[in-house]
Amino acid sequence: MTVEIQFKRLDARLGSEFPLPDYATAHSAGMDLRAMIEAPLELAPGDAELVPTGLAIHIGDPGLCATILPRSGLGHKHGLVLGNLVGLIDADYQGPLMVSLWNRGKKPLTISPGDRVAQLVFLPVARAALRQVDEFELSARGEGGFGHTGTR
Numbered sequence: 001m002t003v004e005i006q007f008k009r010l011d012a013r014l015g016s017e018f019p020l021p022d023y024a025t026a027h028s029a030g031m032d033l034r035a036m037i038e039a040p041l042e043l044a045p046g047d048a049e050l051v052p053t054g055l056a057i058h059i060g061d062p063g064l065c066a067t068i069l070p071r072s073g074l075g076h077k078h079g080l081v082l083g084n085l086v087g088l089i090d091a092d093y094q095g096p097l098m099v100s101l102w103n104r105g106k107k108p109l110t111i112s113p114g115d116r117v118a119q120l121v122f123l124p125v126a127r128a129a130l131r132q133v134d135e136f137e138l139s140a141r142g143e144g145g146f147g148h149t150g151t152r
C-alpha cells in the first residue's frame, strides 16, 4: 500500500547536499531520517538531544500515523536509540519533525550533520470509541497476564 503524504522541506540542504528520505529497497518499511544539525553533535553516554530532521509532514488521514524508530545497527552496535523509545507522529501534526537521540551506550557518540539517525514508518491506526460495561460479553482469558503463561 502506498499513501501520498504531504511534506515541507525546512532545511535547504535536504534534496541538494543530502537526499530526501526515501525507501532504500523495494520492500523497506522505513525511510531514514537525517540529523539536520548545523555542526557535529557530541552525545555523552546517557545524554539525549532533540534534533531536527529538516522536514515537516502532514499525514492528514486519521486512519494513519507515523512512528520514528531507531535504526537497528546504530541502536545495537553503537547504542544510539531514541529518548522517547518510539516517536509517534499524529495525523494532525504539522510542526517540525524532531528526533530525540539518546546515547544509551558507554562511549561518547558524534553525530554529523546529515547523518541518517532514525527511520520513519507509516502505520494504519484504529481509533476506539470506549464503551463502559459491567461484564465483558466474552470471557476468554480470566485473570492471567504478566508472565502467567511462562516462557516455554
Ligand SMILES: O=c1ccn([C@H]2C[C@H](O)[C@@H](COP(=O)(O)OP(=O)(O)OP(=O)(O)O)O2)c(=O)[nH]1
Pocket (backbone or CB within 6 Å): 068, 084, 086, 087, 088, 089, 090, 091, 093, 096, 097, 098, 099, 100
Ligand atoms: O519523536 C517525536 C515524537 C513526536 N513528535 C511530534 C509529532 C507528534 O504529533 C507531536 C506530539 O507528540 P506526542 O503527543 O507524543 O507528545 P506529547 O509530549 O504528548 O506532546 P503534546 O502535549 O504536544 O501532545 O510531536 C516528533 O516530532 N517526534
